[in-house]
Amino acid sequence: MKLVVVESPAKAxxxxxxxxxxxxxxASYGHIRDLPSKNGSVEPENDFVMHYEVDSDSAxxxxxxxxxxxxxxxxxxxxxxxxxxxxxxxxxxEVLRAKKAIKDIPVRRVVFNAITKAExxxxxxxxxxxxxxxxxxxxxxxxxxxxxGFTLSPVLWRKLPGSRSAGRVQSVALRLIxxxxxEIEKFISQEYWDISADLDKKITAxxxxxxxxxxxxxxxxxxxTAKDIEAKIKGQKLEVTNIEEKQALRNPKPPFITSTxxxxxxxxxxxxxxxxxxxxxxxxxEGYITxxxxxxxxxxxxxxxxxRSHIERAxxxxxxxxxxxxxxxxxxxxxxAHEAIRPADIxxxxxILSKKLDDDKARLYDLIWKRxxxxxxxxxxxxxxxxxxxxxDKYAQFRANGSVVKFDGYRRVYEEGVDDGKEEEEKLLPKLxxxxxxxxxxxxxxxxxxxxxxxxxxxxxxxxxxxxGIGRPSTYASIISVLQDRxxxxxxxxxxxxx
DNA sequence: CAGTGAGCGAGCTTCCGCTTGACTT
Numbered sequence: 001m002k003l004v005v006v007e008s009p010a011k012a013x014x015x016x017x018x019x020x021x022x023x024x025x026x027a028s029y030g031h032i033r034d035l036p037s038k039n040g041s042v043e044p045e046n047d048f049v050m051h052y053e054v055d056s057d058s059a060x061x062x063x064x065x066x067x068x069x070x071x072x073x074x075x076x077x078x079x080x081x082x083x084x085x086x087x088x089x090x091x092x093x094e095v096l097r098a099k100k101a102i103k104d105i106p107v108r109r110v111v112f113n114a115i116t117k118a119e120x121x122x123x124x125x126x127x128x129x130x131x132x133x134x135x136x137x138x139x140x141x142x143x144x145x146x147x148x149g150f151t152l153s154p155v156l157w158r159k160l161p162g163s164r165s166a167g168r169v170q171s172v173a174l175r176l177i178x179x180x181x182x183e184i185e186k187f188i189s190q191e192y193w194d195i196s197a198d199l200d201k202k203i204t205a206x207x208x209x210x211x212x213x214x215x216x217x218x219x220x221x222x223x224x225t226a227k228d229i230e231a232k233i234k235g236q237k238l239e240v241t242n243i244e245e246k247q248a249l250r251n252p253k254p255p256f257i258t259s260t261x262x263x264x265x266x267x268x269x270x271x272x273x274x275x276x277x278x279x280x281x282x283x284x285x286e287g288y289i290t291x292x293x294x295x296x297x298x299x300x301x302x303x304x305x306x307x308r309s310h311i312e313r314a315x316x317x318x319x320x321x322x323x324x325x326x327x328x329x330x331x332x333x334x335x336x337a338h339e340a341i342r343p344a345d346i347x348x349x350x351x352i353l354s355k356k357l358d359d360d361k362a363r364l365y366d367l368i369w370k371r372x373x374x375x376x377x378x379x380x381x382x383x384x385x386x387x388x389x390x391x392x393d394k395y396a397q398f399r400a401n402g403s404v405v406k407f408d409g410y411r412r413v414y415e416e417g418v419d420d421g422k423e424e425e426e427k428l429l430p431k432l433x434x435x436x437x438x439x440x441x442x443x444x445x446x447x448x449x450x451x452x453x454x455x456x457x458x459x460x461x462x463x464x465x466x467x468x469g470i471g472r473p474s475t476y477a478s479i480i481s482v483l484q485d486r487x488x489x490x491x492x493x494x495x496x497x498x499x
Numbered sequence: 500c501a502g503t504g505a506g507c508g509a510g511c512t513t514c515c516g517c518t519t520g521a522c523t524t
Contacts, residue, residue, distance in 0.1 A: 007517065007518060008517095008518065008519085009518085009519075010519095027518080027519090028517090028518075029517085029518045029519060029520095030516080030517030030518025030519080031516070031517050031518075032517095032518095034515095034516090034517095035514090037513070037514080061518090061519085079517090080517085084516060084517055085517085087517090088517070088518095138516095141515080141516085142514095142515075142516080144514095144515095145514050145515045145516085146514055146515080147514085148514065148515095149513060149514025149515075150513060150514060151513095151514095152513085152514085153512080153513035153514075154512085154513070156513085157511095157512065157513080164512065164513070165512080165513050165514075166513080166514085167513080167514045167515070168514075168515070169514085169515065169516095170514085170515090281519085285519090293517085293518095471515085471516090472515085472516060472517090474515095474516055474517060474518080475515065475516060475517090478515090478516090479515090
């Protein structure tokens with residue numbers, strides 16, 4: 001019997017089916033040992049020696065692996081293909097050796113990026129050794145986090161009563177929130193004006209040039225300037241001087257990863273990060289979606305293929321690109337051990353599942369399914385028109401913009417939500433000719449004030465952390481909880497305010 | 500005499516990242 005060790009029990013079950021009777025696949029349930037939460041777990045004075053411990057919970061979960069190892073004639077370490085996964089393999093091996101659970105059997109390290117029969121088989125046939133460089137990188141990460149956190153936190157207890165913890169990730173996240181608050185406090189709102197004109201044929205144009213000079217945002221700083229300009233334009237007609245027509249394409253967004261799922265669920269469903277992850281976990285365990293803690297946008301070929309055939313069947317050839325779309329991860333430190341978050345089976349449409357799933361699950365699945373399908377569809381095409389108009393005395397120039405969806409493409413299925421903004425609206429402009437003259441029905445000078453940057457929401461903080469390479473998919477939600485549990489920040493109208 | 504409160508001292512907290520499941524709210 002060959003013993004295969006993976007991290008998650010759900011994966012173990014699936015892989016067991018693929019590999020058959022000669023193999024026994026067991027789960028480590030993540031890390032099996034860790035630095036105990038006390039002084040001296042890392043000794044900087046002693047070449048950074050690290051003292052790991054298997055706690056009683058881990059020991060219970062590890063027992064089946066120990067028992068199986070004793071009977072196995074080969075050990076296959078198939079933990080996740082990233083830094084933490086490599087270390088878990090090494091820890092498993094170390095503990096099995098320390099317990100003398102394995103003798104002289106071959107030990108192989110195997111990695112796969114998707115849980116499909118083809119990929120698992122390929123991986124099993126291409127074993128390698130444990131990559132000690134990767135393991136050491138993980139140990140350095142672990143030691144550093146321990147040393148930073150357990151050195152800084154006690155300093156805080158003494159110097160700042162009420163504070164409870166500090167760490168490589170949480171303190172930086174807190175700093176982001178505080179910096180933003182400082183920015184808001186010192187923000188000075190600035191007045192500016194713009195002028196638009198209501199024309200014949202229900203056209204609205206905005207003032208872009210005065211005396212041949214392009215207007216910048218603050219070029220009309222107050223009411224007096226606005227009224228002066230208005231007075232000079234009043235009574236004049238506008239002549240069409242230029243018409244620009246072009247087509248714009250918009251491509252779909254990549255399928256979800258943990259951070260983007262948390263953001264969209266917040267925008268569209270109002271879910272907090274924690275709730276999103278709990279619901280996603282259930283969907284994953286019940287086999288409806290792929291793994292939910294991931295920073296990879298890669299999709300297994302079978303996933304792409306089934307999305308493409310669904311698109312062709314449900315929406316027709318026009319919606320299907322010639323070749324599959326592929327996406328690349330933007331985050332620099334992404335490890336991409338798992339593929340994107342997508343439905344396990346595209347044929348299970350949200351309509352079918354909505355009858356089987358409870359409300360939260362159904363709504364999250366709906367997002368995931370649509371995002372995946374849309375990510376393989378054709379771009380949306382917009383017909384855009386820009387019309388320049390001039391006063392007869394050439395004092396002022398206006399522009400009217402129009403945008404019409406010519407082909408909805410992926411938007412037929414899914415459109416990403418927006419954060420603090422206005423949804424752009426569709427605006428149809430009537431056919432006009434160069435030289436045509438239009439009456440000005442009304443001039444609208446309008447006062448505006450610049451606004452401070454918004455406070456972070458859970459979603460925008462996660463996005464920022466990901467950009468900066470702080471925290472991991474498995475920890476975004478918990479870091480947010482820590483900041484609140486420690487009373488460092490509070491949520492007001494879903495925005496973080498430092499205490 | 501019983502209850503109250505000031506004053507003092509002892510003991511405790513903590514990191515990040517990988518997994519669920521057993522708890523409580």
